[in-house]
Amino acid sequence: xxxxxxxxxxxxxxxxxxxxxxxxxxxPIHAASEPTYTIGTVxxxxxxxxxxxxxxxxxxxxxxxxxxxxxxxxxxGFKYRLKVMSFDATLTALQAGQIDASMGxxxxxxxxxxxxxxxKSYYDSGVVMAVASNSNIKSLKQLKGKTVAxxxxxxxxxxxxxxANKYGFKIKYYKxxxxxxxxxxxxxxxxxxxxxxxxxxxxxxGMKLRVVTKAxxxxxxxxxxxxxxxxxxxxxxxxGITWMQKTGRMQKLLDKxxxxxxxxxxxxxxxxIPALIKNNAGALTAGLVETLKLTIVGAFxxxxxxxxxxxxxxxxxxxxxxxxxxxxxxxxxxxxIVLAFFIYIGMPGLIGHKIPLFTxxxxxxxxxxxxxxxxxxxxxxxxxxxxxxxxxxxxxxxxSKALVKVIxxxxxxxxxPSLVNQFIITLKDTSILSAIGVxxxxxxxxxxxxxxxxxxxxxxxxxxxxxxxxTLLTWLSNYVQRKVA
Numbered sequence: 001x002x003x004x005x006x007x008x009x010x011x012x013x014x015x016x017x018x019x020x021x022x023x024x025x026x027x028p029i030h031a032a033s034e035p036t037y038t039i040g041t042v043x044x045x046x047x048x049x050x051x052x053x054x055x056x057x058x059x060x061x062x063x064x065x066x067x068x069x070x071x072x073x074x075x076x077g078f079k080y081r082l083k084v085m086s087f088d089a090t091l092t093a094l095q096a097g098q099i100d101a102s103m104g105x106x107x108x109x110x111x112x113x114x115x116x117x118x119x120k121s122y123y124d125s126g127v128v129m130a131v132a133s134n135s136n137i138k139s140l141k142q143l144k145g146k147t148v149a150x151x152x153x154x155x156x157x158x159x160x161x162x163x164a165n166k167y168g169f170k171i172k173y174y175k176x177x178x179x180x181x182x183x184x185x186x187x188x189x190x191x192x193x194x195x196x197x198x199x200x201x202x203x204x205x206g207m208k209l210r211v212v213t214k215a216x217x218x219x220x221x222x223x224x225x226x227x228x229x230x231x232x233x234x235x236x237x238x239x240g241i242t243w244m245q246k247t248g249r250m251q252k253l254l255d256k257x258x259x260x261x262x263x264x265x266x267x268x269x270x271x272x273i274p275a276l277i278k279n280n281a282g283a284l285t286a287g288l289v290e291t292l293k294l295t296i297v298g299a300f301x302x303x304x305x306x307x308x309x310x311x312x313x314x315x316x317x318x319x320x321x322x323x324x325x326x327x328x329x330x331x332x333x334x335x336x337i338v339l340a341f342f343i344y345i346g347m348p349g350l351i352g353h354k355i356p357l358f359t360x361x362x363x364x365x366x367x368x369x370x371x372x373x374x375x376x377x378x379x380x381x382x383x384x385x386x387x388x389x390x391x392x393x394x395x396x397x398x399x400s401k402a403l404v405k406v407i408x409x410x411x412x413x414x415x416x417p418s419l420v421n422q423f424i425i426t427l428k429d430t431s432i433l434s435a436i437g438v439x440x441x442x443x444x445x446x447x448x449x450x451x452x453x454x455x456x457x458x459x460x461x462x463x464x465x466x467x468x469x470x471t472l473l474t475w476l477s478n479y480v481q482r483k484v485a
Contacts, residue, residue, distance in 0.1 A: 036079040040090040040099035047257035048105040072240030085437035088153035096349040107155040107219040116224040125195040126215025133208045144168035146190035149180045156193035287444030298365030306373025313378035331371035361433040380415035420477035
């Protein structure tokens with residue numbers, strides 16, 4: 001009897017996970033009449049990648065590499081889907097087979113050549129150092145004992161690491177340019193190293209920094225393919241780059257983004273909090289909806305998974321209790337960001353199939369939050385007086401009916417406050433999924449800030465949105481607890 005209801009629970013979980021797979025949000029795919037490739041790119045790396053406020057590249061002036069890819073795909077006769085993530089994640093995803101090619105202002109280095117086949121170069125980029133506009137630092141020698149900010153995996157980070165001991169400075173790593181630049185502009189770091197066109201683009205568009213060194217360590221920029229793989233795509237990209245260079249299209253594209261006049265800065269009235277909310281209402285709404293979808297689906301699956309773990313944890317079968325304790329220990333002990341990267345980037349290499357971004361986020365929430373729910377459920381059942389079990393069994397009730405009819409109603413009253421609190425934590429934990437490129441509310445804010453550089457105001461707006469949602473959930477939890485009581 002016990003095995004029968006446990007099998008039913010496990011089958012239900014499998015159905016729900018399948019539902020999550022169906023809900024997985026795929027990037028827009030072009031018509032399938034021609035070969036379709038998955039291209040990994042970064043969430044923002046101006047002027048190479050310039051996302052719109054929704055974090056996509058469907059608008060005007062999407063950046064050098066996006067426009068280049070659009071022209072090459074049309075000329076060479078292939079389709080593509082973009083997969084947006086952090087720069088270092090694109091390199092990992094390339095090796096895991098999650099994407100067919102990677103781009104993001106990627107410098108061609110000997111170290112990368114060991115695992116990546118690069119296309120022909122279409123730009124040479126050097127590294128420069130920038131400091132806050134009001135800083136007295138003018139040379140590398142003045143960095144001794146100070147901290148510099150760099151973006152993980154970039155040529156700027158590689159160069160900074162190569163000279164850190166010589167000039168005696170420490171390095172602090174960031175995932176996005178705007179966060180790194182803001183850290184320097186606010187005085188938290190003394191300087192930053194980045195590709196010259198990227199830094200100058202940011203300065204032209206309002207970032208309060210100034211370049212103080214000449215470009216050094218110039219390296220070619222190219223797209224990358226996993227070594228020995230997708231040679232047909234590599235051939236098409238190389239042909240396309242050659243075609244653009246010979247026809248002058250490439251130089252025209254480069255001049256558009258590197259020599260053009262600075263974009264017209266917003267007036268002071270357009271940078272107020274009400275104006276920022278109005279101008280970015282669509283993006284913020286889309287990010288909020290994605291956050292709520294992740295929260296609802298993830299929390300529901302986590303509840304089911306947690307109940308199964310909790311019930312297994314109080315079973316009379318020692319094997320089941322051992323499995324429950326082990327799973328709870330593993331998923332509670334593993335940092336959620338590590339779990340997210342493992343599922344989204346690591347798992348495809350093991351199962352041989354790509355995992356949609358939304359699905360990866362939901363599975364991450366289910367496993368991580370489900371482990372905590374499992375501990376709560378187990379604790380709630382264990383808190384019911386043992387005499388209740390004995391009384392139910394003495395009346396001839398089988399284990400499953402004793403659990404459902406006698407123990408569960410009492411245990412639920414004990415669990416409800418903790419379960420509701422865990423639901424609120426799930427909402428906040430969705431922000432961690434921005435690390436793998438999920439376009440929830442936090443990632444939406446990052447993309448918006450990369451365009452308007454209004455970090456303080458935008459994070460204040462997003463913080464208030466979270467507080468409002470959590471306040472509503474808290475009121476709901478209080479209502480539920482009163483009803484249960």
